[in-house]
Amino acid sequence: xxxxxxxxxxxxxxxxxxxxLSCSPISxxxxxxxxxxxxxxxxxxxxxxxxxxxxxxxxxxxxxSGRQFSNSRSEMNVSTxxxxxxxxxxxxxxSRDSSYEQYFGPGTRLTxx
Amino acid sequence: xxxxMQIPQYQHVQEGEDFTTYCNSxxxxxxxQWYKQRPGGHPVFLIQLVKSGExxxxxxxxFQFGEAKKNxxxxxxxxxxxxxxTYFCAGLIKAAGNKLTFGGGTRVLxxx
Numbered sequence: 001x002x003x004x005x006x007x008x009x010x011x012x013x014x015x016x017x018x019x020x021l022s023c024s025p026i027s028x029x030x031x032x033x034x035x036x037x038x039x040x041x042x043x044x045x046x047x048x049x050x051x052x053x054x055x056x057x058x059x060x061x062x063x064x065s066g067r068q069f070s071n072s073r074s075e076m077n078v079s080t081x082x083x084x085x086x087x088x089x090x091x092x093x094x095s096r097d098s099s100y101e102q103y104f105g106p107g108t109r110l111t112x113x
Numbered sequence: 114x115x116x117x118m119q120i121p122q123y124q125h126v127q128e129g130e131d132f133t134t135y136c137n138s139x140x141x142x143x144x145x146q147w148y149k150q151r152p153g154g155h156p157v158f159l160i161q162l163v164k165s166g167e168x169x170x171x172x173x174x175x176f177q178f179g180e181a182k183k184n185x186x187x188x189x190x191x192x193x194x195x196x197x198x199t200y201f202c203a204g205l206i207k208a209a210g211n212k213l214t215f216g217g218g219t220r221v222l223x224x225x
Binding site: 042102 | 213
């Protein structure tokens with residue numbers, strides 16, 4: 001089976017812009033979770049989607065949003081980018097939900113200047 | 114704030130030696146997962162522990178879940194250079210709405 005894919009792999013944006021990141025889970029996986037990874041804060045949970053419904057949400061401002069499509073692919077959007085949003089954004093899929101083993105994608109490295 | 118803590122944050126190990134990394138939660142965990150992230154890579158699932166007092170082994174790696182389901186440990190014997198990376202524990206906290214909460218990770222450096 002193909003692994004989790006994320007696009008783009010690298011992105012440079014300017015403060016104030018918005019960005020959309022994409023994640024394609026492993027075939028058959030219905031749960032997709034998003035994480036932000038930074039050197040100072042580690043892995044922070046953003047949200048989890050299951051069958052197109054947001055199941056859980058982390059403690060991030062409303063500028064961070066996501067959605068999941070009927071084919072389980074997921075997108076994450078960040079509006080009004082701030083310098084502090086620079087991070088590695090990881091997507092993980094699971095066969096059931098995030099209480100089970102998660103398979104991570106390679107991540108999208110976002111740099112905000 | 115972060116509810117799952119890992120210590121130590123960094124671990125310098127001589128090749129061939131053993132070491133242990135610890136994971137502690139302020140609340141009871143439904144389960145705990147361990148992941149390894151190689152430098153420049155993404156986290157890779159290692160194991161999941163569910164039962165109180167559970168012990169699982171994977172070759173040189175031994176994972177334990179505490180009796181109170183609030184702590185866990187990963188012990189690696191005879192460390193090799195391939196063990197380099199950051200080891201994360203992730204606890205499922207029902208009180209937090211069943212969110213998987215990651216610890217800060219233990220970054221392991223191996224001296225040959």
